[in-house]
Amino acid sequence: MSYAIRLIDLEKHFQGDRNVFKAVDRLSMDIQSGEFVSLLGSSGCGKTTTLRMIAGLEMPSSGQILVNGTDVTDWPASKRDMRMMFQDLALFPHMTVEENIAFGLTLRSSRPRLGRDEVRKRVADYLDLAHMGSFAKRLPHQLSGGQRQRVALVRALATEPSIVLFDEPLGALDAGLRRAMQLELKRIHAALRKTFVFVTHDQDEALSMSDRIAVMHGGKILQYDTPEAIYDRPNCRYVAQFMGAANLLDASVERLDGGEGMLRLDGLGAIVAPVPDGLGVGQKVTVMFRADRALFTGEGINWIDGEHRQSVFLGNRMEHVVGLPGGQEVTVEAKIGETLVVPGAAVRFAVRPADIRVLVH
Ligand code: ATP
Numbered sequence: 357m358s359y360a361i362r363l364i365d366l367e368k369h370f371q372g373d374r375n376v377f378k379a380v381d382r383l384s385m386d387i388q389s390g391e392f393v394s395l396l397g398s399s400g401c402g403k404t405t406t407l408r409m410i411a412g413l414e415m416p417s418s419g420q421i422l423v424n425g426t427d428v429t430d431w432p433a434s435k436r437d438m439r440m441m442f443q444d445l446a447l448f449p450h451m452t453v454e455e456n457i458a459f460g461l462t463l464r465s466s467r468p469r470l471g472r473d474e475v476r477k478r479v480a481d482y483l484d485l486a487h488m489g490s491f492a493k494r495l496p497h498q499l500s501g502g503q504r505q506r507v508a509l510v511r512a513l514a515t516e517p518s519i520v521l522f523d524e525p526l527g528a529l530d531a532g533l534r535r536a537m538q539l540e541l542k543r544i545h546a547a548l549r550k551t552f553v554f555v556t557h558d559q560d561e562a563l564s565m566s567d568r569i570a571v572m573h574g575g576k577i578l579q580y581d582t583p584e585a586i587y588d589r590p591n592c593r594y595v596a597q598f599m600g601a602a603n604l605l606d607a608s609v610e611r612l613d614g615g616e617g618m619l620r621l622d623g624l625g626a627i628v629a630p631v632p633d634g635l636g637v638g639q640k641v642t643v644m645f646r647a648d649r650a651l652f653t654g655e656g657i658n659w660i661d662g663e664h665r666q667s668v669f670l671g672n673r674m675e676h677v678v679g680l681p682g683g684q685e686v687t688v689e690a691k692i693g694e695t696l697v698v699p700g701a702a703v704r705f706a707v708r709p710a711d712i713r714v715l716v717h
Pocket of ligand 1: 370371379397398399400401402403404405406557
């Protein structure tokens, strides 16, 4: 396995007013060469600090950073074979698009200097890659926000670093443009197969673009896995809720049979679900299922009875809030017209065992 980046027990402490604050807390992870990895988490979880340490813009308090097998922990940013793209694009306003990109190329003191023709060709090739060839002679103020974004991306890519770091580069764009740029970035990543490390607080963005996602909280990685695994098989309540509408019900283990368990939901009936190793009868657990995996219709075991409380129209589907005996509420998403319910009516829904995740406290 070839790792482009390996972080070992990385820590960053900041001196606060009274005590020392751990922004990044014994964080270890491997990023493979050519992988697209997102650091995802809410504001203040330490994702930007982690990225800045990888870039060499912030010195770790302790721990190691290895790039392609070499310990670069003490190396200055300029010596590392990587480029960072910020939300604040910092294009030079008086330079055309191609001059902005060419300037970035001539700045790289650590690389062999490129001849004028090579620079021109490199600039043209990368502008074409980002479908920006026809904008080469424009000044930044003659471009839209999305086009400026592409120029900044081209400027970072044209120096041909093996690793590109992104600090919420799409944060300032409106929803439509943001989506378009996500697809564009994914396409460019597939074409170049460089290592991309992308910081975002947007779950959908991370899910749609990444090969793997590291979900961060309190300076630590809670789960590091593929988008499918993070969404379908979260390893804790925080990740389950952070990644999208998750129903969490308290339960206790009633019976175990190999990899399957019978789980008694507090105040409700029992359901069957696959369980992790090491559970014991009587143990308290959390039963998790996504709103879009619960079904009002069809065959199924694991029926749960409740009372319909509220419906919300979501365009292509409806979200129904169901109250359960004991006071808990769950959310069930269904196709428009799939179920006709009125507030106060009794409803039943089923969740397939395979769609249930049992979380251990
Ligand atoms: P955001 O999405 O808001 O940028 P983040 O997850 O990227 O959040 P960081 O910027 O890495 O978070 O910051 C992590 C924590 O470290 C925050 O609580 C922040 O206030 C603190 N922090 C960051 N830089 C410094 C600094 N230079 N001095 C003191 N504290 C800092």
